[in-house]
Amino acid sequence: MHLVIIGNGITGVTCALTVRRLQPAARITLVSAESAHHFSRPALMYVYLGHLRYQDIKPYEDWFWQENRLELVQAAATGLDAARQTVQLSTGAVLAYDKLLLATGSVGRRGTWPGHDLAGVQTFVTLPDLEQMTRDTHGIRQAVVVGGGLIGVELAEMLAAKGVAVTMLVRDDRYWGSVLPPEEAALIQRQLDDHHITVRYRTELQALLPDAHGRVRAVQTTAGEELPAQWVGLAVGVVPNLALARAGGLETDQGILVDELLQTSQPHVYAAGDCAQQRAPGPGEVAVEQLWYTGRHQGETVGHTLAGQPRPYRRGLWFNSAKFFDLEYQTYGRVPARPDAREHSFCWQHPNGRHLLRLNFRRDSLAVTGLNVLGLRHRHDTWHQWLQAGTPAPQVLANLGAANFDPEFFRQHEADIVRQFNAQFPEHAVPRPRRRGLFRV
Amino acid sequence: MSVLASVPLTAEPPVPEVAPTEKLLLAVVGLGLLLLLPVAFDADAERARWCFFGALGLLSAGTLGWSWWKYGRGPAGVHHHNLWLRASTARGAVAWLTGIVLTGFYVILYWFSADNGQGNFGPLNQLVHALDPASQLLRHRPSDQWFLYGTFYTLAILVMGARALWKYRHSPYQRLRTVSVMFFQLGFAFLLPGLLLAFQRPEFYFSYFWPLKYDYLFPGTVSYLLRDGGPALGVFLVFWTAVISFVGVPVLTYFFGKRWYCSWVCGCGGLAETAGDPYRHLSDKSRAAWRWEVRLIYPILGFIVLLTALLWLGAAGMLPGWFTTPQQSGLPLVGGLSPVDGLSKVYGFAIGAMFSGVIGVGFYPLMGTRVWCRFGCPMAAYLGLLQKHFSRFRITTNGAQCISCGNCSNVCEMGIDVQQYAQRGEPIIRASCVGCGMCSTACPRGVLNLENGPREGRYQGSQLISADSLRMLS
């Protein structure tokens, strides 16, 4: 079997590794335009910050590919003929496949604002984006970042570390308002304040203003304010990269439409990761999910199918993590930004404003439904079990130490958390929680 | 998206300008270094002494001030900004210069600054004598080149330890660990040995053990300790060495991994963790380096075990006479020595001085801080075997949270590609891990945790990610 994979991101690579494991004899070709080798997209920021070099964000050393007989082709796939089962490459070559996986990822949303194509205005998604940012941010003093999501805050951190004064434009009335409840957003606001980031909430971009050389000079906000900026980052989301799918006549909507086996509208052609859209997502799930973890999971799932062990994609329990400047964030299960009438939401905060734990649980069965932690580390496997089993909140709190994943000697807050829980829910009061010791995992 | 980037990045990210305050503080450090030169060459002993203490004062004050300015004022957190962009920490010209100066110092110290019999210590003479009053105070005897070295070494750990405390102040693990290495260096490896000398006892380092301090279990050292230590102390010292080496090490390593020693107590580790912190990311993470590590460190352990055994057998008269009879081999270094003594001399030269000192510390700015600990130290090899096979220690990976960013591997001074395990959801159980905890501290997703747990299921990975079974080290 010849498996051709377009895209060497986490999705394509995980699929390739899965198929290699299940079918040692398969021929596997990875085609990608952006880079010769797989790299970690979430780590791009660390290269700009100077924490790492480009070679450090490659998850595998270069010998890995050859030793595992994964053929790498650096080229853009420009055409797809599903009837003949071939892909055309920008090099002029034509690749025949038995199975094809599109793992083409996303492209940054640029918007249609006046001046969005000025020099010094860009998105931040790809290696060329990083390259452009490294060139265009030398010697600048002020920058504006449009968008209050994860990439927006990364851009702010990157620029601030270089001594650039950053202003963020955020449409909501708080940071990441579509995802985070107000208390969480307030803690992140503290980080933004500590790092001297100015944020304009309920404010959007109106226009980008050029200087005499066609470079951005300032932005105009919907509040009528003009903010000087020699560089502007557009972090208003990413959209699936559909160019190849469209060229091949695949059915697309927002993304490439796939069934639960991650198969597209054409036989032998599959799609997964950022670029795919589920035709029938499960209840409460979204059809397009642009996450590293989702790409990895879908890549592995489709790898089984491609290796002849069909496996339907099941979203599974939600989890995610991020870091906002110095504040780590982990979440397990679902914690909606706005309260759900069927759930209690218990929120503990340390007075120093650097630690928070939010636990959501059903009013009727008391089963836990989700956890947010900021400035605390929690154990994924333990939460997976608790959420899967619908463990009642009091039982979870009594054993909270078992989920504590903070390093040794860190202050343990479980007793304080339980005290506050008992005060708030005396009818579900919990005995003293178990502590973690030096001799116990 | 049609851009074909075969050289993915051709531009360097901007580096912020060094602020005037920072320049000033660095200038103070530089001035301190410069002031050491007149000490070395000034004929006037009194003036040299004042210069010397002036230099140490400026060096310490400048470094402390700079550390506070850089890490102590702003928000606490992992800030490795511009590490790979500055010449000083990215093998640039400044790093090479630092490496050459450090290496040069070690070469002079080991081979050109011995007492000529009239109290002259060669190129280091003035520096050594500048410390005479301090040495008299602590040890009731004049200073020598090793006292000078010990003073520099301890000062480096203390001053750069303060920097580490500021830099990693958000992590109680790092704070405690840093205080611990500062304490053991100052107390166990500097003050206590000095005091023993003051009381006419053998100089003894309580924080170094065989096989790192290889001669502590050589018959010669043992009989000297018993003789000069007096009945009570001498027996205690020998007992201490043997018990820690053969009982303390396995027991503590069983419970905590080798970290209890390598990154909490040991002076070599102490220097790496403090003075070496700016260079920790320079260690080579490649598979090729791992292969070298295995090829070097276990044979060195074998060498020192064999040598110690031979010495004891020789002392007990159980070896054929040839082994213990001086031979006129005409070889450099070992000419006129018996084969066993020759081996001992070779080990001392090649491993004890060359590897642990010149390469181990001299090459900090180029090869990272733990070159000795990783490739050469027999103690690390011994602890490592225990850690791998008879220990409850492991670094747990948190479910499926890893984003393969590489920050953990980057900060691993032992050159472990931590990420390979983390992205597979596997615990990290490696002989070389010194448990510095820096991978855990630096991980932006909270994926890694140093833990001591039951040995059953120690290798069990997370169920939430399926490890690709592809090989790393063949």
Ligand SMILES: Cc1cc2nc3c(=O)[nH]c(=O)nc-3n(C[C@H](O)[C@H](O)[C@H](O)COP(=O)(O)OP(=O)(O)OC[C@H]3O[C@@H](n4cnc5c(N)ncnc54)[C@H](O)[C@@H]3O)c2cc1C
């Ligand atoms: C700055 C940033 C930070 C992020 N941080 C996080 C995070 O912390 N956590 C998280 O969960 N997610 C994060 N994400 C999202 C995550 O990176 C993506 O979800 C993930 O990379 C998607 O993987 P993928 O393999 O589906 O696509 P991609 O990684 O986008 O890879 C697709 C590849 O296909 C190539 N390609 C596309 N079309 C063609 C063609 N026609 N021919 C040849 N090659 C083609 C592209 O060049 C690209 O290299 C972040 C994203 C960005 C941009």
Ligand code: SF4
């Ligand atoms: S693996 Fe982690 S704890 Fe071990 S030596 Fe490396 S950085 Fe330190």
Ligand code: SF4
């Ligand atoms: S363990 Fe943490 S630091 Fe290491 S690669 Fe994964 S996310 Fe990055």
